[in-house]
Amino acid sequence: MIPPPAAFFILAAVLFVLGVLAFFVKKDLLTQFMAVEVMLNAGNLAFLALAKSLGKAEGQVIVLFVITVAAAEAVIGLAIIVLIFRQRKTVQTDELKDLKG
Amino acid sequence: MAELFWLIPLIPGASALLLVLFGAKLSRRWVAWQACSAVFLSFLLSSAAFAHLVRLPPGAPGLTKTLFAWISSGPFTSPIAFAFDHLTAVMTLVVTGVGLLIHVYSTAYMAEDRSHARYFAHLNLFTFFMLVLVMASDLVLMFVGWEGVGLCSYLLIGFWFERPAAAKAGMKAFVVNRVGDAAFILGILFLLANVGGSSFSLINKAAGGGLLPSGLMTLVAILLFIGATGKSAQIPLYVWLPDAMEGPTPVSALIHAATMVTAGVYMVCRLSGLYAASGPASTVVAWIGAATALFAAAMALVQNDIKKVLAYSTISQIGYMFLGCGVGAYAAGMFHLVTHAFFKSLLFLAAGSVIHALAGEQDMRRMGGLRKHLPVTFPVFLVGALAISGVPFLSGFFSKDAILTGAFAGGQYALWGAGLLGAVLTAFYMFRLVYMTFYGKERTAMEPGHSIHESPRAMTIPLVILAAFSALAGYVGLPVFFGEKADLFGRYLASSVKSGSPHLAVPTEGLLVLLATASALLGIALAFVFYRRTPALPSRLASRFPGVYRLLVGKYYIDEVYDAVVVRPLVRGAEKVYERFDLKVIDGALNGSAAAAGLAGKGLNFLQSGLVRDYALAFLIGAITFLGFLLL
Numbered sequence: 001m002i003p004p005p006a007a008f009f010i011l012a013a014v015l016f017v018l019g020v021l022a023f024f025v026k027k028d029l030l031t032q033f034m035a036v037e038v039m040l041n042a043g044n045l046a047f048l049a050l051a052k053s054l055g056k057a058e059g060q061v062i063v064l065f066v067i068t069v070a071a072a073e074a075v076i077g078l079a080i081i082v083l084i085f086r087q088r089k090t091v092q093t094d095e096l097k098d099l100k101g
Numbered sequence: 102m103a104e105l106f107w108l109i110p111l112i113p114g115a116s117a118l119l120l121v122l123f124g125a126k127l128s129r130r131w132v133a134w135q136a137c138s139a140v141f142l143s144f145l146l147s148s149a150a151f152a153h154l155v156r157l158p159p160g161a162p163g164l165t166k167t168l169f170a171w172i173s174s175g176p177f178t179s180p181i182a183f184a185f186d187h188l189t190a191v192m193t194l195v196v197t198g199v200g201l202l203i204h205v206y207s208t209a210y211m212a213e214d215r216s217h218a219r220y221f222a223h224l225n226l227f228t229f230f231m232l233v234l235v236m237a238s239d240l241v242l243m244f245v246g247w248e249g250v251g252l253c254s255y256l257l258i259g260f261w262f263e264r265p266a267a268a269k270a271g272m273k274a275f276v277v278n279r280v281g282d283a284a285f286i287l288g289i290l291f292l293l294a295n296v297g298g299s300s301f302s303l304i305n306k307a308a309g310g311g312l313l314p315s316g317l318m319t320l321v322a323i324l325l326f327i328g329a330t331g332k333s334a335q336i337p338l339y340v341w342l343p344d345a346m347e348g349p350t351p352v353s354a355l356i357h358a359a360t361m362v363t364a365g366v367y368m369v370c371r372l373s374g375l376y377a378a379s380g381p382a383s384t385v386v387a388w389i390g391a392a393t394a395l396f397a398a399a400m401a402l403v404q405n406d407i408k409k410v411l412a413y414s415t416i417s418q419i420g421y422m423f424l425g426c427g428v429g430a431y432a433a434g435m436f437h438l439v440t441h442a443f444f445k446s447l448l449f450l451a452a453g454s455v456i457h458a459l460a461g462e463q464d465m466r467r468m469g470g471l472r473k474h475l476p477v478t479f480p481v482f483l484v485g486a487l488a489i490s491g492v493p494f495l496s497g498f499f500s501k502d503a504i505l506t507g508a509f510a511g512g513q514y515a516l517w518g519a520g521l522l523g524a525v526l527t528a529f530y531m532f533r534l535v536y537m538t539f540y541g542k543e544r545t546a547m548e549p550g551h552s553i554h555e556s557p558r559a560m561t562i563p564l565v566i567l568a569a570f571s572a573l574a575g576y577v578g579l580p581v582f583f584g585e586k587a588d589l590f591g592r593y594l595a596s597s598v599k600s601g602s603p604h605l606a607v608p609t610e611g612l613l614v615l616l617a618t619a620s621a622l623l624g625i626a627l628a629f630v631f632y633r634r635t636p637a638l639p640s641r642l643a644s645r646f647p648g649v650y651r652l653l654v655g656k657y658y659i660d661e662v663y664d665a666v667v668v669r670p671l672v673r674g675a676e677k678v679y680e681r682f683d684l685k686v687i688d689g690a691l692n693g694s695a696a697a698a699g700l701a702g703k704g705l706n707f708l709q710s711g712l713v714r715d716y717a718l719a720f721l722i723g724a725i726t727f728l729g730f731l732l733l
Binding site for chain 2: 023024093100
């Protein structure tokens with residue numbers, strides 16, 4: 001049996017808040033990056049639930065786009081993190097504050 | 102070829118542009134050839150246009166050419182339009198003809214100067230602006246030329262700008278001319294507002310037809326004349342011209358004797374309809390002219406610098422021209438302008454040849470006895486001196502006589518007397534110069550190795566040509582007792598300027614001519630007594646009348662008076678403004694706004710922490726706020 005749409009929305013909201021909390025609590029760039037991925041997928045879940053309950057295909061199309069963009073973003077983001085680590089031997093965001101005014 | 106007349110000013114203009122841009126890279130020979138040929142081409146075109154003009158039936162308008170409108174604002178338009186009528190033809194031929202001779206002379210005189218190309222660029226630029234001035238068919242375009250020649254005058258007076266005196270003299274000329282130009286602009290604006298256009302034919306027609314109130318006409322005429330007193334070095338704005346002698350001598354000959362300084366006379370003749378319609382303005386012109394003629398001649402009596410004598414003489418002779426215009430004898434004024442252009446540029450160039458021979462010496466007290474050393478310069482200088490003194494049958498005699506006759510015929514006996522007295526002074530100071538320079542003992546202070554030598558041919562040939570014109574140019578305007586039709590020049594100009602006073606009876610005119618001749622000869626005789634027979638006499642006279650002598654040597658202390666009354670209060674006022682307004686208000690406002698921006702930056706500095714989390718927090722708060730607004 002399929003749970004009601006509200007359950008999907010609640011799950012998406014919980015996942016999103018967890019992602020936000022993880023982003024703010026963790027000081028490690030790699031973990032923060034994973035938190036961002038969690039937030040993205042929370043959004044995907046909400047889109048899919050809405051597409052199903054409204055009976056429209058656009059939501060699924062958007063999710064496909066988001067997955068594509070997230071893949072590209074993951075490639076570039078990870079590459080940047082690797083480069084930062086090579087240069088600075090750290091990925092702690094508190095130590096990366098050269099742009100302080 | 103006559104229809105190409107509008108190229109007359111543009112050829113020297115184009116040449117000047119080329120010389121300004123590429124002059125430094127061109128060879129001296131090329132620069133000199135280019136500058137001279139540009140003026141020569143203009144001269145050829147002017148001659149062709151002149152030949153075309155004299156073949157036109159009487160009463161026909163001259164050539165005109167409108168290139169384009171450069172100001173078009175509501176009902177007012179000002180075209181770049183050139184006109185070539187009888188009056189313009191005279192000026193154009195003088196500017197290009199005398200200008201060509203002076204260009205040729207300069208090739209030798211300036212041959213060794215460091216800034217050879219700059220000199221010819223500016224000389225060509227001057228020719229361009231002067232031709233724009235005389236060929237403009239409306240007052241606004243004429244003003245462009247008027248300012249342009251002022252600029253070139255400044256550039257060429259200060260040509261040797263590394264000499265402080267030259268830089269200062271250039272500045273003085275420019276600033277004094279500004280004073281006159283301010284009045285000139287006011288006059289133009291009054292005309293634009295009341296006539297509705299600026300073309301000369303329109304202005305003269307409006308003035309002649311009585312369309313303008315007479316008070317307004319007088320005001321405009323006097324405002325324009327104040328501009329002319331600046332450009333043409335008349336009382337009260339003549340003070341810049343003697344200082345302008347700091348420039349190279351050919352420049353003094355071209356700009357400060359033959360052409361630019363006579364622009365004011367040309368302007369008055371061009372607007373003769375306006376001046377003839379305004380009695381009070383004409384009276385002012387005549388009296389200023391007469392006063393300047395006497396006043397400057399008196400100062401020339403005591404100068405020891407050969408060029409300064411000629412400078413005061415120029416001021417005095419231009420005074421004569423204005424005297425002629427003021428009494429209604431416009432053609433006579435123009436006639437004197439032409440003959441003066443010949444003999445005064447001759448005198449300046451010959452003086453330049455003397456200076457050249459003496460390796461830069463200008464003080465007549467260290468000259469003397471040069472007659473033997475300068476076999477070409479001396480006779481041509483003598484011709485020039487005789488011509489300017491008004492000795493019979495040379496050009497100056499006829500033109501000065503035409504002016505004096507005009508004054509007498511107009512019933513202005515006081516002006517006539519002043520002119521006659523001025524003629525005595527003129528002959529006296531010119532022959533004082535001749536005796537001090539060419540006669541007597543040699544007083545040169547040259548080092549033994551340097552011998553006094555005659556100038557090269559490029560300098561002496563222009564001198565000889567000018568001497569021929571100085572001697573013969575007068576025969577185009579003979580007095581009335583050679584017949585009713587003898588005054589070719591006056592009849593030629595009759596279509597362009599207002600005709601003069603009625604002719605006098607032949608015996609009266611004969612008497613006037615005799616008196617003028619007598620006054621010239623008297624001046625020469627006095628100079629002979631003072632500077633040749635008993636050379637001690639001048640110093641005895643000076644110690645007898647120390648007050649008069651000191652007044653003349655001090656140039657009436659006009660420079661000092663201007664300095665105290667105008668220059669120093671202005672400078673002091675400007676300094677006060679600088680201290681109180683510039684430093685405090687303007688600089689304060691600028692520094693204040695800069696400091697405010699700095700403070701704001703410091704205040705907001707904390708926002709930029711460099712921590713990603715802080716930015717993300719701000720982002721989150723913003724997103725929540727935005728969503729809150731959408732939902733609620």
